[in-house]
């Protein structure tokens with residue numbers, strides 16, 4: 001099992017650093033910038049051995065070139081068609097990554113069409129698809145694609161640590177509490193997240209069990225979420241994807 005550490009970058013990005021103790025290999029997921037990665041690994045006396053990319057947005061890829069200049073031609077795994085620096089294109093399935101063992105790749109379109117998630121128990125790196133208390137905006141995909149992508153993530157074990165690419169939790173929870181003001185797990189979680197942020201600590205990783213209890217986008221069939229949606233649209237559809245789309249639209253205009 002790898003040791004996993006979030007490296008804060010830009011205004012609210014996390015670059016996830018994985019260190020495998022048995023092989024002493026290191027990889028990072030979605031390097032938005034290089035200096036934070038180089039400084040963190042150098043301080044720990046570590047070398048970077050591979051890069052994983054979840055999707056093509058600049059704030060997930062902009063550090064790749066500088067890292068390759070610094071560490072040499074290390075492999076860059078990710079969506080091959082949309083990210084020029086990817087040397088090892090991946091698609092859905094299980095792939096062996098040298099020094100890291102098998103990693104399961106999930107194709108999770110919605111935020112973008114090329115979006116991938118990486119799962120190695122007990123961690124999932126889900127980029128901008130699932131956030132704590134929220135989900136990514138639909139820049140390229142349809143609500144149906146996003147809903148099914150979130151369903152793929154929800155099918156992972158409940159104890160999975162959810163490693164999202166942004167510290168959006170508190171602002172997501174403000175919306176979540178508007179949708180579900182009576183959700184006690186959500187109220188308690190907000191108090192804990194506020195403490196974390198006051199201490200300048202991450203609220204991540206979350207867990208799937210936690211997200212299933214507090215994230216409205218994973219709770220489109222719960223009584224309270226349905227009742228809030230019904231107040232906005234008295235003719236609310238029975239279709240779960242249409243309900244999800246309405247919730248996403250509500251958040252977009254929140």
Ligand SMILES: [Zn+2]
Nearest residue numbers: 055057111128
């Ligand atoms: Zn993105």
